[in-house]
Amino acid sequence: MIEDLAVANLLKNHTLARAISDASWRMFREFLTYKCFWYGRELIVNDRWFPSTRLCSQCGHLGKKLPLNVREWTCLCGAVHDRDVNAACNTLAAGLAVKACGADARPQRGNLRPGQSAVKQETRRATAGIPVR
Template sequence: MLTGWKTEDLIEDLAVRNMVKNHRLARAISDAAWRQFRTMLEYKAAWHGRDLIVVDRWFPSTRLCSACGALAQKMPLDVREWVCRCGSVHDRDVNAARNILAAGLAVTACGDDVRPQRGTSRTGRSSAKQEHPRATKGIPVL
């Protein structure tokens, strides 16, 4: 969740009902009361005049490399760290948090929808890549 001067908060939509079907995680998920937490966030955001941006549950936040944008094919739950083909080493949760933040900021900046990029899109480019390629020519990459 973003705090401070921002007027929006970010959360990831989770299929809690489906997650509770996993008998190893059901008690921990139920004890955390995720559904109730989201309901409270929605209420508090509306109360304070803030926007709550919900990232779609099918957005591949865990499998998407936050450094280069490459998408890993499969990632079972027991994989906590992974190495992208660009050489970046990612912690599963930290990488997902970075991708959720970037997706939420794209919604704020460009008004884009937070869903996985489909090959049938009109431009074939994500909202983060909307500027003309020549607009950034000569700017050093940090």
Template sequence: SDAAWSQFRSMLEYKAAWYGREVIAIDRWFPSSKLCSSCGALADEMPLNVRTWTCDCGTTHDRDVNAAKNLLAAGQAVTACGAGVRPQRSSPGGQSAMKQETSRREP
């Protein structure tokens, strides 16, 4: 199954490059379903049978919808900052999240 996932990712990256898009891989341990998409609080324990939960801020979340919102936000952060949430297989470009502006040379 690991080889099949690698093949799928390779095809997805090829198609994305073909159409001028970018594939952003988020770390598999990113707590997307336990992280409140409204306030950013992280729930301690959440078994897989919990499908809806309410954060301390009062927001009620569907686990899958909340995870989708958090993954979208993480992908947009990567796009804005130019750094990965996890190391990519090949980094054809991009900058470190620490350095956002190009350095200027003083004449």
């Protein structure tokens, strides 16, 4: 499970551009894709707009945007989060939800399905609904 990043946008930050371009993230993703195919695994890539950093991994509250210099933040539920550890927990949880349920990794918005999380859908038996004699 990895998070898709807009590397071209990250390179616009001139103080980090050299370090980011030296990291060769695109090649790393290609290697992961190749290895997953080789070993019969599935590589799950989270959407680049998934708010992994500002989504509370404890209660699911979506916080406000955080500037890059904020390394720790406190949620309304009282949980104190390290920015990177929280993002890793959310990326893992979203990837597992996609794997188990086929659900979208993004949090629900508005009143689409309030209070409902993704649930694994079991197929119905062919004999469901037929009375037993």
